[in-house]
Amino acid sequence: GQSLEQPSEVTAVEGAIVQINCTYQTSGFYGLSWYQQHDGGAPTFLSYNALDGLEETGRFSSFLSRSDSYGYLLLQELQMKDSASYFCAAPPWGTYKYIFGTGTRLKVLA
Amino acid sequence: DGGITQSPKYLFRKEGQNVTLSCEQNLNHDAMYWYRQDPGQGLRLIYYSQIVNDFQKGDIAEGYSVSREKKESFPLTVTSAQKNPTAFYLCASSRGANTGELFFGEGSRLTVL
Numbered sequence: 001g002q003s004l005e006q007p008s009e010v011t012a013v014e015g016a017i018v019q020i021n022c023t024y025q026t027s028g029f030y031g032l033s034w035y036q037q038h039d040g041g042a043p044t045f046l047s048y049n050a051l052d053g054l055e056e057t058g059r060f061s062s063f064l065s066r067s068d069s070y071g072y073l074l075l076q077e078l079q080m081k082d083s084a085s086y087f088c089a090a091p092p093w094g095t096y097k098y099i100f101g102t103g104t105r106l107k108v109l110a
Numbered sequence: 111d112g113g114i115t116q117s118p119k120y121l122f123r124k125e126g127q128n129v130t131l132s133c134e135q136n137l138n139h140d141a142m143y144w145y146r147q148d149p150g151q152g153l154r155l156i157y158y159s160q161i162v163n164d165f166q167k168g169d170i171a172e173g174y175s176v177s178r179e180k181k182e183s184f185p186l187t188v189t190s191a192q193k194n195p196t197a198f199y200l201c202a203s204s205r206g207a208n209t210g211e212l213f214f215g216e217g218s219r220l221t222v223l
Contacts, residue, residue: 030208042200042217043153048210087152091207096141096160097168098204098212100153 002026004088004101011107012078020073020104022088029090032064032071035100038084046086047073075106083108112137116201116215123188123195123222131186131218133201142184143202143212146170153200159184188220196222 004024012018022032031050035043049055049064049071061074075082088101114135123129135142141160145153155168159178173192178184188195198219202212 031210033210033212035212042214043212044214045211050208050210089212096158096204096207097155097166098143098158098202098207099155100145103152 002092002099004090004099006086006088006101006104008102009105009107011109013109014078014080016078017074017076018078018106020075020086020106022071022073022101024069024071024088024090024101026090026092026099028093030093031090032062033089033098034060034062034073035087035089036084037087037103043087078108080108080110082106114201114203114213114215116199116218118218119216121218121220123220125222126190128187128189129195129220131188131199131201131220133184133186133215134182135184135203135213136182137203137213138181139203139205139213140181141204141206142178143204144168144174144176144184144186145200145202147198147200147217149198156186156199195220 033048034046037043047062054063059076064071085103085105087103091098117132143158144156154170156174157176159165165178175187200217201215204212
C-alpha cells in the first residue's frame with residue numbers, strides 16, 4: 001500500500017527552528033508537497049519538492065530524499081501563528097491520486 | 111479572483127437523507143478532488159476526477175457519489191448509505207499530478223442529526 005507517516009505532534013518555542021518529518025511507503029511518486037492547516041480552515045500549499053534536495057521559501061524549507069524514502073519541512077524563526085497542523089502529500093506515479101500524510105500538529109509556545 | 115467555491119459552508123441533515131455538496135472552480139484546472147476530514151485527523155480521499163466525464167474512487171468512496179459533467183463543477187452527494195457522514199468535506203483542484211499544488215475550497219461542514 002501507499003502511506004505517508006508523520007509524527008503526531010511537535011512542540012517548540014517562539015523563535016526556534018523545528019523539523020517535521022515525513023516517511024513514505026510507496027513505489028514512486030511525482031514529488032512531495034507540504035500543506036498548512038489552521039483549526040477550522042482549509043489546507044494551504046507551502047512547498048513542493050519535485051527533485052531530491054532542499055527547496056527554500058522564506059522561513060520555510062522542504063527537503064526530499066527518494067533514496068531514503070524521506071522528506072521534511074523545516075520552519076525557522078517560529079511565530080505563534082505557525083501553530084497549526086502540517087501535512088505532507090504525494091501523488092503516486094501514473095495517477096492524480098494525491099495521498100496525504102497522517103499530519104503533525106505543531107504547537108508554538110511563547 | 112480565481113478560486114474554488116464550496117457550498118453550503120454548514121449543513122445539517124437528518125439520518126436517511128441524501129445531501130449534495132457543491133464545488134465550483136474557475137481556475138481552469140483539469141483535476142478535481144473530494145476529501146473527508148474528521149476531527150483531529152488527516153485528509154482521506156473520497157473521489158477524484160482527472161477530466162470531464164471521468165472520475166475514480168479514492169480510499170473511502172462507499173456511501174458517496176460524484177459527477178463531472180462540466181470542467182468547473184464536481185458535486186459530491188453523501189447518500190444515506192454512508193454510515194457516519196458527520197465530517198468536514200474539502201474540495202480541491204490541480205493543474206496536474208506533477209505540479210505539486212492542490213487548491214482547496216473553504217470546506218463544507220456536514221452534521222447529521
